Amino acid sequence: MPESGRILIIDDEADIRESLELLLEMEGYQVDLAQNGGEGLARFESAQYDMVLLDLMMPDKSGMEVLTEIRERDRDTPVAMITAYGSVEVAVRALKLGANDYFSKPWDNEKLLIEVARMIGARKLLTENTQLKRALKQRYAFPNIVGKSERMLRVLDLVAQVAPSRATILITGETGTGKELIAKAIHANSPRADQVFVAVNSGSLPPDLLESTLFGHVKGAFTSAMAARKGYFEAANKGTIFFDEISTVGVETQAKLLRVLQEREFMPLGSNEVIRSDVRIIAACNADLRKMVEEGKFREDLYYRLNVINLALPPLRDRRDDIPLLVDHFFTKYCRENEKFLDAGGRSVLRFEPDAMQILMDHAWPGNVRELENIMERAVVLANEALVPVSVLPDHLLHTGGMKIRRDEAGRLAPDASLFEMVADYERRTIVDTLEAHSWSQTEAAEKLRIPLSTLNQKIKRLEIQIKRRGDK
Numbered sequence: 001m002p003e004s005g006r007i008l009i010i011d012d013e014a015d016i017r018e019s020l021e022l023l024l025e026m027e028g029y030q031v032d033l034a035q036n037g038g039e040g041l042a043r044f045e046s047a048q049y050d051m052v053l054l055d056l057m058m059p060d061k062s063g064m065e066v067l068t069e070i071r072e073r074d075r076d077t078p079v080a081m082i083t084a085y086g087s088v089e090v091a092v093r094a095l096k097l098g099a100n101d102y103f104s105k106p107w108d109n110e111k112l113l114i115e116v117a118r119m120i121g122a123r124k125l126l127t128e129n130t131q132l133k134r135a136l137k138q139r140y141a142f143p144n145i146v147g148k149s150e151r152m153l154r155v156l157d158l159v160a161q162v163a164p165s166r167a168t169i170l171i172t173g174e175t176g177t178g179k180e181l182i183a184k185a186i187h188a189n190s191p192r193a194d195q196v197f198v199a200v201n202s203g204s205l206p207p208d209l210l211e212s213t214l215f216g217h218v219k220g221a222f223t224s225a226m227a228a229r230k231g232y233f234e235a236a237n238k239g240t241i242f243f244d245e246i247s248t249v250g251v252e253t254q255a256k257l258l259r260v261l262q263e264r265e266f267m268p269l270g271s272n273e274v275i276r277s278d279v280r281i282i283a284a285c286n287a288d289l290r291k292m293v294e295e296g297k298f299r300e301d302l303y304y305r306l307n308v309i310n311l312a313l314p315p316l317r318d319r320r321d322d323i324p325l326l327v328d329h330f331f332t333k334y335c336r337e338n339e340k341f342l343d344a345g346g347r348s349v350l351r352f353e354p355d356a357m358q359i360l361m362d363h364a365w366p367g368n369v370r371e372l373e374n375i376m377e378r379a380v381v382l383a384n385e386a387l388v389p390v391s392v393l394p395d396h397l398l399h400t401g402g403m404k405i406r407r408d409e410a411g412r413l414a415p416d417a418s419l420f421e422m423v424a425d426y427e428r429r430t431i432v433d434t435l436e437a438h439s440w441s442q443t444e445a446a447e448k449l450r451i452p453l454s455t456l457n458q459k460i461k462r463l464e465i466q467i468k469r470r471g472d473k
């Protein structure tokens, strides 16, 4: 296989340049020539080389000088010196100045080619490694966020883009979609990562308490204020404050928040002292904030101040390809916690049986990732063997939100039915027919269908088949 790479030869002796050029080109390299130090440096600057062969003794600039200048610009490109026979001491000095190797004249062609290939190979490995590390770093900037669906990747791209700035961010999304998780990821990937991240849940505090929590108070500011207290805005200076469920902040507090956002300053309760604070604000809400603005329940100016950048987290049902990944992620998490079903690498060996997995894929997930996480924890606790059966899933997954088969008025399958719906419809018909043929004896039907009775039971629930008692017409 021909070698590849671009090599610069800097030598004042024409026959040396030409014999090296011939040797290297025959091997497959692309070769450029320079006849003195000045020209060599100019070429080195104007192109990307994989290696430089540099003569030590040249009239205008010595090889040492050229080497020093190359190393000032570039630390990685391999440079090999060409030295007169016996000048080992000089060669060693060149190595100290950053040369990678040296060849004494007359050189052994075979050896030279081997060394050149080794140096170029090592260099390539180094660049590939750096690129690999960079790619890994990008991925691992969000170590605990799972998702490879297009919609989730878009969210993560945006997170990476906005994290370094100070911009205020409004994260919207249904309950359990990961709003707090994303807020923490933004903080962790920002220059504020070493400073505090404070989460405030305004909904859980009465308005007075919320304000004193945020802005602090002086002694005696209100009846129970026995001592002065610093607020979050002061304590989180240079850090991030996360306002969970911002829609629950009362109108009066909204005005004060607006001031902090605009002026970066505030006054503790009962004080006239203006305190400045550099806090980044991330707000989350699962209510429709714009609608609240229209209804006059949320200040429009504050809404726009908060909504500089909107990160909308998609509900889980809109990114179903993330479900298997999340299942795996939480299985591993809870198997570790429970010290069950782990392989040697510490990963979970639990798997859902196909029916159970199908139910998870079809479920509507009103509680999103949190709901899925809870169900996975429960499954780990209840599982007795590595293949998790449908019976470990909570009932509500089997009854409501299970497989919905959409039909027209005549009871026919909807014209845009998915493959899942078609399969479920066929499965349902087969089960009903078999039950009917066996006078609704589930034991007999299960036998006929060659599935365990418990599986038939689950399918009956999931496909919402009305069971008639034996003999019912």
Ligand SMILES: Nc1ncnc2c1ncn2[C@@H]1O[C@H](COP(=O)(O)OP(=O)(O)OP(=O)(O)O)[C@@H](O)[C@H]1O
Pocket (backbone or CB within 6 Å): 144, 145, 146, 147, 173, 174, 175, 176, 177, 178, 179, 180, 181, 182, 286, 329, 369, 370, 373
């Ligand atoms: N993409 C994800 N990868 C891994 N875990 C996730 C992901 N999204 C959410 N979670 C986990 O799901 C749970 C709920 O997430 P989080 O608390 O961030 O949701 P939320 O949107 O703030 O919900 P709520 O509106 O109810 O407060 C957390 O345990 C979180 O770690």
Ligand SMILES: [Mg+2]
Pocket (backbone or CB within 6 Å): 179, 180, 244
């Ligand atoms: Mg939350």
